[in-house]
Amino acid sequence: MSARESLLAFSLEPRLLPSRWASRASPLLAMVVTATIAGAMFALLGASPLTGIQALLLSPINSASGISEVLLKASPLCLTAIGLSIAFKTSVNNIGAEGQVILGGIGATAVALHVPDSMSAWLAISLALLAGAAAGGLWAALPAWLRTRFGVNETLTTLLLVYVAVQLLSWLTTGPWRDPQGLNFPETRLFNANMTLPKLSDMGWSIWDGTRLNISAFFAVAAAVITQIFMTRSPMGFRLVVSGLAPRAAAYAGFSASTSIWAALSISGALSGFAGAVEVCGTLGQLQAGWVPGYGFTAIVAAYLGRLSAGLIVLSALLLALIDIGSTNVQMALGLPSAVSALLQGVLLLSILGLDLLVRYRIRRIA
Amino acid sequence: MNRPLIELINVTKRYPGTIANDKVSMRVMPGAIHAVIGENGAGKSTLMKIIHGSVQPDEGQIIWKGREINFAPPQHMHALGIGMVFQHFALFEALSVLDNIHLSMPKEVARGETGNRAKAMAKRYGLMLRLDAVVGDLSVGERQQVEIIRCLLADPQLIIFDEPTAVLPPHAIDGLFQTIRSLAAEGRSVLYISHKLAEIKSLCHSATVLRGGQLVADVAIEDTPEQELAVLMTGRALPSYEHLPRTMGPVKLKVDRLSSEPRSHQEVQLNGVSFEVRAGEILGIAGVSGSGQQELFDHLSGERPSPRDDAVRIADTPVGRLSVLGRRQAGVAYVPEERHGHGAIPDLALDQNYLLSQFGTSTSWFNAMGLLKVESLRAAAQGCLRDFMVKAPDCSVTAGALSGGNLQKFIVGREFSKKPEVLLVSQPTWGVDIASSMFIRRSLVEIAASGCAIVVSSEDMDELLQICDRLVVMANGRTSPVVAAGNMDPLRLGLWMAGMFDDQSEPEVEVA
Structure with a gap:
């Protein structure tokens, strides 16, 4: 007995009233903690901590082109994370956004390869984006069907469908959609001009001249606003929130559990698919077998980091994009190995989660 | 004269505001199967926890084999x-049966040795035991057998069974009784806690009857007819209340031979439930909790639709197969027993909780764009707070921040605001302070007077007698x-609560 007690000398106790102030400030504090740990790590590796921190946090945003890259990276991440937040609020564990993003890219490509280049750009791009959203939504509807019809856990099926999506992508780009003039590379032909997302510089925003920034950032902001209204003021949003918080109360209200599951998965899948379409029609301009979006998984982090609220997710997506680009810069500026990038992201996440834990719990010494 | 195995003398346990056991004495002879009978809240559980050692009494003595133990x-x-088989099993579902048993063994016993002993024990008492099965895959009856074996491996002289049949399907009960009888035949004593009189009559030798924390009687089962046990258990003369005359209208709710298919062992199967309620009438449902009240309300509210459409009729329209929304449209409103997570969501604000039960009603809370009319919702929720005296700063506070009484007043007010034809209320004042309870009871009577048909289920007999016109027991x-509330007497109530109403050809007594 006494041996066990001395091993567990500390315990976590839930705080009765987590401080609101602390819960708001914790992401900022996490940045400070990350910067401190990063600085210490740079010093240990024999590099200047200040140069490192500058490269990590400031260098990505000290020029228009830098900011443009952060925004380009943050937009699809934000779209995907907002979609996931809807599923998570419904207590539906969609962890397969990566696959839904890929399907979105495939859907958009299906339109892009088959639409005549005489079609007006706005119509063509709208069609491609809608096709992407539909493909992502349908891909996520598959787990909804399995869950509601056979009771199969969606955590498993959404994840496994990611690998199916990767195979589908590889088959399409090496088979039916391979560019005949592409020197046998596993990729489609480049899309026509009417199929690429307009760049802000081409739309007369001179501050963005020379950058790759396209209108995807607007989509992300629009998605955040619409989702916020949808979740707080629409009957379906209310139904999803209620189903997520208390299934019993949802039954009492008269909401069917399967409708909520279908809606949560289809909507989150559609937003992920939309993000994939934006990526393919934007920065990529073609579909490639080696395309690994990655943010399908990072979006899970972004969604929870943003406390599943659309407005905060915009901020968390920006933060994650900044750290992602910043750590690549660190790698180059200090000549550090590429593992530094993953390491820094890990440190950031751990500090955020650790601080969140301390907001909700206190550490107590067992007497 | 034999010496009792265990004897309790004037054991008293007080909790703030209540006395759980008031000078209770009891003796159990070796080899006896001794029942402890009482309604919910009679003090049975506290007394057993005192014997088991998990609760310390404030006064009294416990004598074990003639020696006082402190x-x-x-x-x-x-x-x-002293061993105890709990009503809620303490087993690790992810572990095997053997691992579960091994965890409770002394450290020096090897795992293989545990297996051998458990096997021998199972064989001796005719229990089924699959040592390598994972507990999560076992039926409730099998899990109980694991618990029993785990308890028996310590070679106890006294074994406490806490309502062991509450969780068992009927076919598993006979086996359990055989096991208990063979334990007693070996000279071990058994304390059997229950409120099911038929079981006690067939299994036990003697009984201690508790009521309201006090010892009512010590009886030999042989010499005591079941009816007498029932009267002892429910006891006291029922109080009578004056009712203001209300005019009864046409039948609003008619339940006709409603039956159900249980989805799990824990669920009670409804079997031919029938009654009707008129406009302006309050029908009370009495009975020990877990007699099918929750299942009945699930089927009345529409959370569980019935196979037969005419099993439930609202104002003569069959609604049995309709969902919650359809029934709400037909005029059903419902105050569930559980406020947190069923009737309301603690994490949501009161106005959102107001919206919770508004879907399917004629009022639309959404504008032409499909967006919530925030202002009118707030005004309605605020009106509910005012009319039902809910103590809350405004409707933006979360439901979880309200006391039980205030939240219950809010829910009753919310349901009443829909001007329902039929109001279902489960445990209206469970966990509610006295002032709020009085307010809620008065409100229910007023709501009935406005022409609503009300069904109230409660374990508090006083409450039912106070507000109900007629009573039915589940x-x-x-x-x-169904009888008029004034015609219910303790003897009949006790018998009916024990399920003995089959051979009673009581004519239905209507109120004028």
Whole structure:
């Protein structure tokens, strides 16, 4: 007995009233903690901590082109994370956004390869984006069907469908959609001009001249606003929130559990698919077998980091994009190995989660 | 004269505001199967926890084999030879049966040795035991057998069974009784806690009857007819209340031979439930909790639709197969027993909780764009707070921040605001302070006077007698005949609560 007690000398106790102030400030504090740990790590590796921190946090945003890259990276991440937040609020564990993003890219490509280049750009791009959203939504509807019809856990099926999506992508780009003039590379032909997302510089925003920034950032902001209204003021949003918080109360209200599951998965899948379409029609301009979006998984982090609220997710997506680009810069500026990038992201996440834990719990010494 | 195995003398346990056990004395002879009978809240559980050692009494003595023991912790009582089979099993679902048993063995016993002993024990008492099965895959009956074997491996002299049949399907009960009888035949004593009189009559030798924390009687089962046990258990003369005359209108709710298919062992099967309620009338459902009340309300509210459409009729329209929304449209409103997570969501604000039960009603809370009319919702929720005297700063506070009484007043007000034809209320004042309870009861009577038909289920007999016009008793998923509240007497109530209303050809007594 006494041996066990001395091993567990500390315990976590839930705080009765987590401080609101602390819960708001914790992401900022996490940045400070990350910067401190990063600085210490740079010093240990024999590099200047200040140069490192500058490269990590400031260098990505000290020029228009830098900011443009952060925004380009943050937009699809934000779209995907907002979609996931809807599923998570419904207590539906969609962890397969990566696959839904890929399907979105495939859907958009299906339109892009088959639409005549005489079609007006706005119509063509709208069609491609809608096709992407539909493909992502349908891909996520598959787990909804399995869950509601056979009771199969969606955590498993959404994840496994990611690998199916990767195979589908590889088959399409090496088979039916391979560019005949592409020197046998596993990729489609480049899309026509009417199929690429307009760049802000081409739309007369001179501050963005020379950058790759396209209108995807607007989509992300629009998605955040619409989702916020949808979740707080629409009957379906209310139904999803209620189903997520208390299934019993949802039954009492008269909401069917399967409708909520279908809606949560289809909507989150559609937003992920939309993000994939934006990526393919934007920065990529073609579909490639080696395309690994990655943010399908990072979006899970972004969604929870943003406390599943659309407005905060915009901020968390920006933060994650900044750290992602910043750590690549660190790698180059200090000549550090590429593992530094993953390491820094890990440190950031751990500090955020650790601080969140301390907001909700206190550490107590067992007497 | 034999010496009792255990004897309790004037054991008293007080909790703030209540006395759980008031000078209770009891003796159990070796080899006896001794029942402890009482309604919910009679003090049975506290008394058993005192014997088991997990609760320390404030006064009194416990004599074990003629020697007084000073209220010792469970490990000590365990070592003396007292074991308990709990109603809620303490098993690790992800582990195998053997691992679960092995965890409770002394450290020096090897795992293989545990297996051998458990096997021998199972064989001796005719229990089924699959040592390598994972507990999560076992039926409730099998899990109980694992618990029993785990308890028996400590070779206890006294074994406490806490309502062991509450969780068992009927076919598993016979086996359990055989096991208990063979334990007694070996000279071990058994304390059997229950409120099911038929079981006690067939299994036990003697009984201690508790009521309201006090010892009512010590009886030999042989010499005591079941009816007498029932009267002892429910006891006291029922109080009578004056009712203001209300005019009764046409039948608003008619339940006709409603039956159900249980989805799990824990669910009670409804069997031919029938009654009707008129406009302006309050029908009370009495009975020990877990007799099918929850299942009945699920089927009345539409959370569980019935196979037969005419099993439930609202104002003569069959609604049995309709969902919650359809029934709400037909005029059903419902105050569930559980406020947190069923009738309301603690994490949501009161106005959102107001919206919770508004879907399907004629009022639309959404504008032409499909967006919530925030202002009118707030005004309605605020009106509910005012009319039902809910103490809350405004409707933006979360439901979880309200006391039980205030939240219950809010829910009753919310349901009443829909001007329902039929109001279903489960445990209206469970966990509610006295002032709010009085307010809620008065409100229910006023709501009935406005022409609503009300069904109230409660375990508080006083409450039912105070507000109801007629009463029906539920037991084992069936309903008794319906009687006028004034015509209920303790003897009949006790019998009906024990499920004995089959051979009673009581004519239905209507109120004028």
